Amino acid sequence: MTAFVSTFLSFVLLYKYWAIALIVASSALILPLPTNIVIVAAGAFASQGYLNLTGVIADAIIANIATDCIVFYFCRHYAERIFDRWIKKWDGKFMAIERRLRTYAFGTVFLTRIAGPFAPYVNFVAGIIGVRAAVFIVADILGNALAFLFFASAGYFLGNYWQDFTNDIWIITAAVVVAFIAYLAWKIVRKRKD
Amino acid sequence: MKEKKEVSKPFVIVLLITIVFLAVFCVREYRRISRLDLINAYKERFAQEVGEHRGPLGAKDAVLVASWMTFGYVNMIFKLPPEYLQNDLAISDGGYPNVSIGHYAKTHALDQKLFVVAAQKAVAAYFATTTAQ
Numbered sequence: 001m002t003a004f005v006s007t008f009l010s011f012v013l014l015y016k017y018w019a020i021a022l023i024v025a026s027s028a029l030i031l032p033l034p035t036n037i038v039i040v041a042a043g044a045f046a047s048q049g050y051l052n053l054t055g056v057i058a059d060a061i062i063a064n065i066a067t068d069c070i071v072f073y074f075c076r077h078y079a080e081r082i083f084d085r086w087i088k089k090w091d092g093k094f095m096a097i098e099r100r101l102r103t104y105a106f107g108t109v110f111l112t113r114i115a116g117p118f119a120p121y122v123n124f125v126a127g128i129i130g131v132r133a134a135v136f137i138v139a140d141i142l143g144n145a146l147a148f149l150f151f152a153s154a155g156y157f158l159g160n161y162w163q164d165f166t167n168d169i170w171i172i173t174a175a176v177v178v179a180f181i182a183y184l185a186w187k188i189v190r191k192r193k194d
Numbered sequence: 195m196k197e198k199k200e201v202s203k204p205f206v207i208v209l210l211i212t213i214v215f216l217a218v219f220c221v222r223e224y225r226r227i228s229r230l231d232l233i234n235a236y237k238e239r240f241a242q243e244v245g246e247h248r249g250p251l252g253a254k255d256a257v258l259v260a261s262w263m264t265f266g267y268v269n270m271i272f273k274l275p276p277e278y279l280q281n282d283l284a285i286s287d288g289g290y291p292n293v294s295i296g297h298y299a300k301t302h303a304l305d306q307k308l309f310v311v312a313a314q315k316a317v318a319a320y321f322a323t324t325t326a327q
Contacts, residue, residue, distance in 0.1 A: 006262035010294040013264045047248045048271050159248040160255065160271070 005034050005166075009041055017055060021063035028067035030120045036151050036173050037166060043155025044162035053156050060148045061141075064113075068123050068140050075127025098125055105131045106139045113143025114176060253321035256314045261296030261306055268295070272317055282316040283309075 011019045020042055027033040039060055046053035101108050101122065109126060112118040126136055151169075155162050227233060251258070251272050259268055265279050269291055280290050287293055287302070299309040 006260070006296065009262040010264065010297065013262075013267045013294070014292055045267075050267060050270055160251060160258065163258070163260075 005037055008034060008038050012038060012042060012045070013050075016051060017059045020056060020059050024060045024063040025067040028064045028120060028123075029071065032117060037169055039148055039151040040155035040158070040162055040165075040169055043152035043157075044159055045155075046152070047156045047159040053152060057148050057152045060152070061144050064144045064148070065137075065140055068119070068144075069137060071120065071123040072127045072131075072133070072136055072140075075124050076130060076133075079124070079128050098129055101126055101129060101131060105135050109136055109139035110143040111180060113140060114147050117177060118180065253318045253325075256318040256321070259295070259310060259314045259317055261299070261310050262294055264292060264294050265298075266291035268313065268317065272320070274317070274320055278320060279313065279316060282319070283312060 008019075008023055011023070015022075020038065023033055023038050024035055027035040039056070042051055042056040042060075043053060045051045046056050105126070109122060109131070112122040154165075154169075158165055255272075265285070268274065269276055269279060276291065279285065285298065287298055290298075295310055295313055296306050298304075299306040
Protein backbone atom coordinates (compact mmCIF):
# COMPACT_ATOMS: atom_id res chain seq x y z
CA MET A 1 0.00 0.00 0.00
CA THR A 2 1.52 3.34 -1.01
CA ALA A 3 1.75 6.22 1.45
CA PHE A 4 -0.50 8.23 -0.88
CA VAL A 5 -3.33 5.67 -0.68
CA SER A 6 -2.74 5.03 3.04
CA THR A 7 -3.43 8.69 3.83
CA PHE A 8 -6.86 8.47 2.20
CA LEU A 9 -7.70 5.22 3.96
CA SER A 10 -6.92 6.73 7.38
CA PHE A 11 -9.05 9.71 6.39
CA VAL A 12 -11.99 7.38 5.58
CA LEU A 13 -11.58 5.50 8.87
CA LEU A 14 -11.63 8.77 10.80
CA TYR A 15 -14.33 10.74 9.02
CA LYS A 16 -16.30 7.90 7.37
CA TYR A 17 -19.01 9.10 4.95
CA TRP A 18 -17.82 12.72 4.96
CA ALA A 19 -14.36 11.59 3.87
CA ILE A 20 -15.77 9.35 1.11
CA ALA A 21 -17.94 12.21 -0.17
CA LEU A 22 -15.02 14.65 -0.11
CA ILE A 23 -12.61 12.27 -1.90
CA VAL A 24 -15.18 11.36 -4.56
CA ALA A 25 -16.21 15.00 -5.09
CA SER A 26 -12.59 16.19 -5.35
CA SER A 27 -11.87 13.45 -7.85
CA ALA A 28 -14.96 14.37 -9.88
CA LEU A 29 -13.86 17.98 -9.86
CA ILE A 30 -10.33 17.51 -11.23
CA LEU A 31 -7.93 15.90 -8.72
CA PRO A 32 -6.51 12.50 -9.70
CA LEU A 33 -7.29 10.67 -6.43
CA PRO A 34 -7.41 6.87 -5.95
CA THR A 35 -11.21 6.81 -5.75
CA ASN A 36 -11.66 3.20 -6.89
CA ILE A 37 -9.32 1.86 -4.19
CA VAL A 38 -11.04 4.00 -1.56
CA ILE A 39 -14.47 2.68 -2.59
CA VAL A 40 -13.25 -0.95 -2.59
CA ALA A 41 -11.78 -0.35 0.88
CA ALA A 42 -15.03 1.26 2.06
CA GLY A 43 -16.92 -1.81 0.78
CA ALA A 44 -14.55 -4.02 2.80
CA PHE A 45 -15.03 -1.81 5.89
CA ALA A 46 -18.79 -2.29 5.38
CA SER A 47 -18.35 -6.08 5.34
CA GLN A 48 -16.61 -5.77 8.74
CA GLY A 49 -19.48 -3.69 10.13
CA TYR A 50 -17.44 -0.46 10.34
CA LEU A 51 -19.55 1.23 7.63
CA ASN A 52 -22.86 0.49 5.92
CA LEU A 53 -22.66 -0.82 2.33
CA THR A 54 -25.81 0.97 1.14
CA GLY A 55 -24.58 4.13 2.83
CA VAL A 56 -21.17 3.90 1.12
CA ILE A 57 -22.69 3.39 -2.35
CA ALA A 58 -25.35 6.08 -1.91
CA ASP A 59 -22.82 8.53 -0.45
CA ALA A 60 -20.35 8.06 -3.32
CA ILE A 61 -23.03 8.22 -6.02
CA ILE A 62 -24.66 11.36 -4.60
CA ALA A 63 -21.30 13.15 -4.09
CA ASN A 64 -20.13 12.33 -7.60
CA ILE A 65 -23.39 13.18 -9.36
CA ALA A 66 -23.76 16.45 -7.43
CA THR A 67 -20.21 17.53 -8.36
CA ASP A 68 -20.60 16.47 -11.99
CA CYS A 69 -23.88 18.39 -12.29
CA ILE A 70 -22.44 21.51 -10.63
CA VAL A 71 -19.46 21.52 -13.03
CA PHE A 72 -21.76 20.87 -16.00
CA TYR A 73 -24.17 23.65 -14.97
CA PHE A 74 -21.33 26.08 -14.28
CA CYS A 75 -19.65 25.42 -17.63
CA ARG A 76 -22.95 25.60 -19.50
CA HIS A 77 -23.80 29.04 -18.14
CA TYR A 78 -20.57 30.75 -17.12
CA ALA A 79 -17.48 29.04 -18.57
CA GLU A 80 -17.60 30.78 -21.92
CA ARG A 81 -17.74 34.20 -20.26
CA ILE A 82 -15.02 33.47 -17.70
CA PHE A 83 -12.65 31.31 -19.72
CA ASP A 84 -13.35 32.92 -23.10
CA ARG A 85 -9.68 33.55 -23.92
CA TRP A 86 -8.56 30.03 -23.00
CA ILE A 87 -11.44 28.36 -24.80
CA LYS A 88 -10.59 30.24 -28.02
CA LYS A 89 -6.92 29.38 -27.57
CA TRP A 90 -7.72 25.69 -27.09
CA ASP A 91 -10.29 25.62 -29.86
CA GLY A 92 -9.67 22.68 -32.15
CA LYS A 93 -7.31 20.87 -29.82
CA PHE A 94 -10.04 18.91 -28.09
CA MET A 95 -11.99 18.19 -31.24
CA ALA A 96 -11.96 14.40 -30.89
CA ILE A 97 -13.84 14.32 -27.61
CA GLU A 98 -15.96 17.32 -28.61
CA ARG A 99 -17.08 15.61 -31.83
CA ARG A 100 -17.84 12.41 -29.91
CA LEU A 101 -19.81 14.35 -27.34
CA ARG A 102 -21.86 16.06 -30.01
CA THR A 103 -22.61 12.78 -31.80
CA TYR A 104 -22.79 10.30 -28.91
CA ALA A 105 -23.41 12.42 -25.81
CA PHE A 106 -25.06 9.68 -23.76
CA GLY A 107 -22.49 6.97 -24.51
CA THR A 108 -19.50 9.26 -23.98
CA VAL A 109 -20.74 10.61 -20.64
CA PHE A 110 -21.72 7.09 -19.50
CA LEU A 111 -18.39 5.48 -20.49
CA THR A 112 -16.25 8.22 -18.97
CA ARG A 113 -17.95 7.69 -15.59
CA ILE A 114 -16.43 4.21 -15.67
CA ALA A 115 -13.08 5.31 -17.21
CA GLY A 116 -12.61 7.72 -14.27
CA PRO A 117 -9.78 10.11 -15.21
CA PHE A 118 -11.68 11.50 -18.22
CA ALA A 119 -14.89 12.37 -16.38
CA PRO A 120 -13.94 15.89 -15.15
CA TYR A 121 -12.77 16.90 -18.62
CA VAL A 122 -15.95 15.53 -20.26
CA ASN A 123 -18.10 17.41 -17.70
CA PHE A 124 -16.31 20.60 -18.66
CA VAL A 125 -16.60 20.11 -22.44
CA ALA A 126 -20.21 18.82 -22.21
CA GLY A 127 -21.19 22.00 -20.39
CA ILE A 128 -19.44 24.29 -22.86
CA ILE A 129 -20.79 22.70 -26.03
CA GLY A 130 -24.30 22.50 -24.54
CA VAL A 131 -25.09 18.78 -24.28
CA ARG A 132 -28.76 18.38 -23.26
CA ALA A 133 -29.03 18.46 -19.46
CA ALA A 134 -31.40 15.46 -19.32
CA VAL A 135 -29.03 13.32 -21.40
CA PHE A 136 -26.05 14.33 -19.27
CA ILE A 137 -27.81 13.69 -15.95
CA VAL A 138 -29.27 10.28 -16.92
CA ALA A 139 -25.92 9.05 -18.33
CA ASP A 140 -24.12 10.44 -15.29
CA ILE A 141 -26.46 8.68 -12.83
CA LEU A 142 -26.29 5.33 -14.66
CA GLY A 143 -22.51 5.42 -15.17
CA ASN A 144 -21.71 6.43 -11.60
CA ALA A 145 -24.20 3.95 -10.13
CA LEU A 146 -22.68 1.10 -12.13
CA ALA A 147 -19.07 2.02 -11.29
CA PHE A 148 -19.62 2.53 -7.55
CA LEU A 149 -21.88 -0.51 -7.24
CA PHE A 150 -19.16 -2.63 -8.83
CA PHE A 151 -16.23 -1.37 -6.74
CA ALA A 152 -18.08 -1.23 -3.39
CA SER A 153 -19.57 -4.71 -3.91
CA ALA A 154 -16.13 -6.05 -4.88
CA GLY A 155 -14.72 -4.71 -1.60
CA TYR A 156 -17.66 -6.15 0.34
CA PHE A 157 -17.14 -9.64 -1.07
CA LEU A 158 -13.34 -9.55 -0.76
CA GLY A 159 -13.87 -8.61 2.89
CA ASN A 160 -10.94 -8.84 5.29
CA TYR A 161 -8.46 -9.70 2.56
CA TRP A 162 -9.27 -6.87 0.15
CA GLN A 163 -5.69 -5.56 0.46
CA ASP A 164 -4.42 -8.64 -1.38
CA PHE A 165 -6.29 -7.41 -4.45
CA THR A 166 -5.18 -3.75 -4.62
CA ASN A 167 -2.88 -4.51 -7.56
CA ASP A 168 -5.80 -6.09 -9.42
CA ILE A 169 -7.87 -2.94 -8.81
CA TRP A 170 -5.10 -0.82 -10.35
CA ILE A 171 -4.95 -3.23 -13.30
CA ILE A 172 -8.74 -3.13 -13.85
CA THR A 173 -8.75 0.69 -13.70
CA ALA A 174 -5.74 0.95 -16.03
CA ALA A 175 -7.29 -1.58 -18.45
CA VAL A 176 -10.53 0.44 -18.66
CA VAL A 177 -8.60 3.68 -19.24
CA VAL A 178 -6.35 2.08 -21.90
CA ALA A 179 -9.38 0.51 -23.63
CA PHE A 180 -11.11 3.90 -23.70
CA ILE A 181 -8.01 5.66 -25.11
CA ALA A 182 -7.56 2.90 -27.71
CA TYR A 183 -11.22 3.24 -28.71
CA LEU A 184 -10.85 7.02 -29.12
CA ALA A 185 -7.60 6.62 -31.09
CA TRP A 186 -9.20 4.02 -33.36
CA LYS A 187 -12.14 6.36 -34.01
CA ILE A 188 -9.81 9.25 -34.86
CA VAL A 189 -7.67 7.12 -37.20
CA ARG A 190 -10.78 5.77 -38.95
CA LYS A 191 -12.20 9.28 -39.33
CA ARG A 192 -8.94 10.53 -40.86
CA LYS A 193 -8.85 7.64 -43.30
CA ASP A 194 -12.43 8.46 -44.39
CA MET B 195 -32.88 12.88 -41.44
CA LYS B 196 -31.60 9.41 -40.79
CA GLU B 197 -32.52 6.68 -43.22
CA LYS B 198 -34.06 3.58 -41.70
CA LYS B 199 -32.05 0.47 -42.46
CA GLU B 200 -34.18 -2.48 -43.50
CA VAL B 201 -33.40 -5.75 -41.77
CA SER B 202 -33.41 -8.71 -44.13
CA LYS B 203 -35.88 -11.55 -43.44
CA PRO B 204 -33.33 -14.37 -43.71
CA PHE B 205 -31.21 -12.63 -41.06
CA VAL B 206 -34.18 -12.45 -38.67
CA ILE B 207 -35.04 -16.11 -39.29
CA VAL B 208 -31.44 -17.23 -38.66
CA LEU B 209 -31.30 -15.06 -35.54
CA LEU B 210 -34.57 -16.53 -34.16
CA ILE B 211 -33.42 -20.10 -34.86
CA THR B 212 -30.11 -19.38 -33.09
CA ILE B 213 -31.91 -17.92 -30.07
CA VAL B 214 -34.29 -20.91 -29.82
CA PHE B 215 -31.37 -23.33 -30.23
CA LEU B 216 -29.35 -21.56 -27.52
CA ALA B 217 -32.35 -21.43 -25.16
CA VAL B 218 -32.98 -25.19 -25.54
CA PHE B 219 -29.25 -25.88 -25.07
CA CYS B 220 -29.09 -23.73 -21.91
CA VAL B 221 -32.17 -25.39 -20.35
CA ARG B 222 -30.80 -28.89 -21.10
CA GLU B 223 -27.39 -28.01 -19.67
CA TYR B 224 -28.99 -26.47 -16.57
CA ARG B 225 -31.01 -29.66 -15.97
CA ARG B 226 -27.91 -31.80 -16.49
CA ILE B 227 -25.74 -29.90 -14.00
CA SER B 228 -28.69 -29.73 -11.57
CA ARG B 229 -28.88 -33.54 -11.62
CA LEU B 230 -25.16 -33.72 -10.84
CA ASP B 231 -25.72 -31.30 -7.92
CA LEU B 232 -22.94 -29.06 -9.26
CA ILE B 233 -24.82 -25.81 -8.68
CA ASN B 234 -25.40 -26.53 -4.99
CA ALA B 235 -21.77 -27.58 -4.57
CA TYR B 236 -20.56 -24.31 -6.11
CA LYS B 237 -23.08 -22.30 -4.07
CA GLU B 238 -21.82 -23.87 -0.85
CA ARG B 239 -18.17 -23.34 -1.81
CA PHE B 240 -18.83 -19.71 -2.74
CA ALA B 241 -20.74 -19.07 0.51
CA GLN B 242 -17.92 -20.71 2.48
CA GLU B 243 -15.26 -18.55 0.81
CA VAL B 244 -17.27 -15.37 1.28
CA GLY B 245 -17.91 -16.38 4.90
CA GLU B 246 -14.18 -16.92 5.48
CA HIS B 247 -13.41 -13.48 4.05
CA ARG B 248 -16.02 -11.82 6.19
CA GLY B 249 -15.76 -13.82 9.38
CA PRO B 250 -14.25 -12.56 12.64
CA LEU B 251 -10.47 -12.02 12.58
CA GLY B 252 -8.16 -14.06 14.79
CA ALA B 253 -4.51 -14.36 15.85
CA LYS B 254 -3.34 -15.44 12.38
CA ASP B 255 -4.80 -12.23 10.93
CA ALA B 256 -2.77 -9.94 13.21
CA VAL B 257 -0.35 -9.37 10.30
CA LEU B 258 -3.14 -7.42 8.58
CA VAL B 259 -2.65 -4.54 11.04
CA ALA B 260 -1.19 -1.65 9.03
CA SER B 261 0.01 1.90 9.69
CA TRP B 262 -3.03 3.50 8.03
CA MET B 263 -5.47 1.78 10.41
CA THR B 264 -6.81 3.71 13.38
CA PHE B 265 -6.70 2.11 16.83
CA GLY B 266 -10.50 2.26 16.91
CA TYR B 267 -10.73 0.31 13.65
CA VAL B 268 -8.25 -2.34 14.89
CA ASN B 269 -10.25 -2.67 18.14
CA MET B 270 -13.43 -3.07 16.13
CA ILE B 271 -12.32 -5.64 13.54
CA PHE B 272 -10.46 -7.81 16.08
CA LYS B 273 -13.15 -7.27 18.73
CA LEU B 274 -10.57 -6.10 21.29
CA PRO B 275 -11.55 -4.37 24.54
CA PRO B 276 -11.39 -0.59 23.88
CA GLU B 277 -8.49 0.03 26.31
CA TYR B 278 -6.45 -3.06 25.45
CA LEU B 279 -4.14 -1.50 22.85
CA GLN B 280 -3.89 1.74 24.82
CA ASN B 281 -2.57 -0.15 27.86
CA ASP B 282 -0.47 -2.68 25.99
CA LEU B 283 1.30 -0.12 23.80
CA ALA B 284 1.37 2.54 26.56
CA ILE B 285 -0.45 5.09 24.43
CA SER B 286 -0.77 8.47 26.08
CA ASP B 287 -2.35 10.37 23.15
CA GLY B 288 -5.64 12.06 24.04
CA GLY B 289 -6.93 11.34 20.52
CA TYR B 290 -6.95 7.57 21.11
CA PRO B 291 -8.66 5.58 19.54
CA ASN B 292 -9.37 8.06 16.71
CA VAL B 293 -5.81 8.32 15.50
CA SER B 294 -4.01 6.19 12.93
CA ILE B 295 -1.15 3.94 14.05
CA GLY B 296 1.25 5.58 11.59
CA HIS B 297 0.30 9.11 12.63
CA TYR B 298 0.71 8.24 16.31
CA ALA B 299 4.18 6.80 15.68
CA LYS B 300 5.18 9.85 13.65
CA THR B 301 3.98 12.43 16.19
CA HIS B 302 5.66 10.54 19.04
CA ALA B 303 8.97 10.13 17.17
CA LEU B 304 8.68 6.32 17.06
CA ASP B 305 9.86 4.06 14.28
CA GLN B 306 6.69 3.49 12.26
CA LYS B 307 7.54 -0.04 11.09
CA LEU B 308 8.55 -1.19 14.56
CA PHE B 309 5.42 0.32 16.08
CA VAL B 310 3.19 -1.46 13.56
CA VAL B 311 4.96 -4.76 14.40
CA ALA B 312 4.41 -4.01 18.11
CA ALA B 313 0.69 -3.46 17.42
CA GLN B 314 0.53 -6.74 15.46
CA LYS B 315 2.21 -8.58 18.33
CA ALA B 316 -0.18 -6.99 20.84
CA VAL B 317 -3.17 -8.21 18.82
CA ALA B 318 -1.72 -11.73 18.49
CA ALA B 319 -0.93 -11.75 22.22
CA TYR B 320 -4.53 -10.86 23.05
CA PHE B 321 -5.79 -13.96 21.23
CA ALA B 322 -3.07 -16.11 22.78
CA THR B 323 -4.13 -14.94 26.26
CA THR B 324 -7.87 -15.37 25.69
CA THR B 325 -7.36 -18.84 24.16
CA ALA B 326 -5.17 -19.88 27.10
CA GLN B 327 -7.85 -18.72 29.55
